[in-house]
Amino acid sequence: MLKEMQQVLRLIMLMGKQRQKLGLRTGGGLLLLLWTDTEVSTQKLNCTVNCTVAAAGPWCAGIQMEALQPALVRLKESMCPCVWPCNEPDPEELSAFTDLYGSLRFLLSFQVKDTRHCTSEWQAHLEAFLRTFTLANAGIQIHLKLKINQEASLREFSVKVKRRVALADQLLLTLDVTCSAPPPCCVKKGCWCVRGHPAIGGRLPLSIPPQTMEQGLFGDLSVQVVTLLTPCLLPYPNVATELTHIQVLVYNPSNIPVTGPSGFFQKLPAVLDCQELGLYRVYCSSFKDLVYSGGTVYTVEKDSWDDPEQESSLPTVQQSLLLFFFLQHSDPFTSQLTDLMATEMLIELHLEDILNNNRQALVAAVQTELRNTLKSQNHRKKQQEKLHAAAEVILGSSMSIVSSSSNMDFRNACLSRMKVCVCQVHDTHELAASLRESLWRVTSWKFVPKAKCFSTKMEVHPENDEPTTAEI
Template sequence: MLKEIQQVLRLLMLLRKQRVQQGLKSAGGLLVLLWTGPGPADQNCSVAGAGPWCSGIKTETLQPVLTELHQKLSPCAGPFPEPDPEELCAFADLHGSLRVLLSFQVRGQFSAERRAHLEAFLHRFSLANTEVKIYLSFKSDEEICQRVFSVTIKSRLLLKGQPPLTLDVTCKKQPPVCVGRGAWCQGGHPVFGARLPLSIPPEAMDHGLYGELSLQLVTLLSPCVLQYPNLATHLAHIQVLVYNPSNVPVLGPSAFLHQLPARLDCEELGLQGLRYSSCTDLVDSCGTVYTVEHGNYAEPQQERSPAPVQQGLSLFLFLQHSDPFTSQLSDVMATEELLEHHLEAILNNNRRAVTEALQAELKNTLKAQSQRSKDQEKLNSAFEVMLSSAMSIITSSSNMNFRTACLDSMKVRGTHELPASLHGSLRRVSSWKFTPRSRCFSAQVEKTPDSREPSSNEI
């Protein structure tokens, strides 16, 4: 089912890419409808597109491509399945008349596992295609489930020679209780990395893959804590997301990425190690996920220090391909399929270059984290001096009223409880020190109780 839906999305995104290059709007809606037919084995899927990104598409121009695609999706002879008109009308009421509609039969049952994989795939698709609002609907005789993938905050990135790229940078983590309302950066800040040329291996050329191939790297660290320089952080995981040239997620696990932790120099990155994790380890995660191991990390004592903010690093890998001898829509789709089929061979053929590029991007991103930790170590050393001085003054004082007032103000019963209370107070005051940054302020979103749709800003 994922393979078929990926094919339909590939067609729609290639059409969208042509419209963006022509300077036309690329926003709109995408509906993925799963539904059961009269028989228990009749499992069907419909994908529809509407809105500005599909306007101007002529059905007669698309018909040959749609017919060829439909034959691949539903090779069995018979009438095409048709979805419920009411479902399509509700979608059209939101985004205008349908421009593209493709329905096909699905092999196998709509199990909970298959639906979870589809949700993860669409979530991953929405991360790099924020201008398209995605609706997923599942209908059967027993249940009706619906989910909407929309974006609160997006960042617009300009790729050289490519249509603009919009990423979902919404921070879903709640700020610590100490952070005041409106003072927490609600969106991350993606960073452009290197654009790495890739050589095509001979076996891929033998099957017809030619042209120029490259890999664009983009990193995103979330949540952003630039406004709180003294707030302790902990990098919990790194996820790698791979997209094909039409900006659709690449399917299937990658053996190259699975073995990547063994090739990276974790000591240079300031990490004890990376451990490959399955997608189910993290909520809404997809792609390749690594759990970060820290040799010198220890959980803070609750009474002395607040818990560090858990951060995640997303590394986007955007494949880019150009071939002047491939211009027809059907040929471009076939070329992308061929590229994905030989992707593992391509990555292994460029193993050293890809590994060095990923190492450099991770090092550059984590460099600020390392400096942040060093600054906090200096602050901790100052804490010890202040704590020792304060304890010396209080315990050495012969003024009982002064000592009692100090103990009462720190809400402790004796001097043996005073060090922990003083340390906690110093930590709270320093960790939550706020430093205004215009870059972060532009990413903030104020929500009102009566707002129906999430607002979005470009950062």
């Protein structure tokens, strides 16, 4: 079923790709209705999954179902023998969708007989695919209605924060840059960046291997890398960060995720120069993680600290990195919709051969993009070392002044200003630990407004910073 949905989405996206190049509105809705007709036999449970795909809104404006008939015939032929036509869904199922996005521009129904489609694992696969699709098609809101074995559910995939980016071929994409990580409790309201800032890399031409050309794939093939690091901590330059995961997502020329495990990307961490990137160790996550997250996921292992006391005192925010690989293809001799669909299927079928044929160039490109993205993070680590050294000097001086004073009022005033609870401090060691924690809280979460992090004018009250100044 997932393969058939990819084919239908490919058809719609190829029809709407011209609007992306012209910079026109590409928002709207996509409705997926899936329901089962189950018949119990003496041998097994025959699960028939009916599927309806409907599209409405500007992103599919201009689609004429009559003009799509040749492509639909070709599409149904490629789906056989496991796919049959089915009855149209109840109009009431479509009414709520059309109320939101207007009249339908595309409607196609089919059914598949396969018991695997009735399992919770298959539903998890489908939802992971739709989430990945939404990341690079943030203007399209997806409504997934399931009625599997008399259990109904409704899922909506919508995006809160979007960002339009232009690739090398002037194709405009709408990315999901929403930061889902909640702000720490010490961050003031309105002072947390809720978006990521995508970095667009260079366009890398890909050579097509001879054996793939023999199968009919010609033209110019290239890939462009876009990186997205979240959550954004630009307004907090003193906070220590830790990269924990890297996720690789590959999209075909019609901007649909390429599913299935990739041997090339699973072996990629072994050839990366982690020392240059400032990372200790990167390895591919388990197969189960790959299935439910989409794409290929790497886990970043951090180095063991020499000073465990320093590690515990530093407030650290975990970050994750998305690596988008957008495949682009052009062939002046391929213009028919059916030929474009066949070409994309060839690219996906031989993608591993294409990646391995360009291994050296791809590894160098990934190394460059990671180095550029993590440059600010590595600079942040160096600043942390300087800040830690300065903090130890401040801490030592403060301890010396407070502990050597015989004036009780002066000592209590100092401890109060430094946010130290006197009733909880019983000895010098606890006093030093409390001072260290207070000092790091003040210095690490110092807020520096950044224009690109906050689109609306933000009120900054000078009086809010006075306690911080007094603490320092």
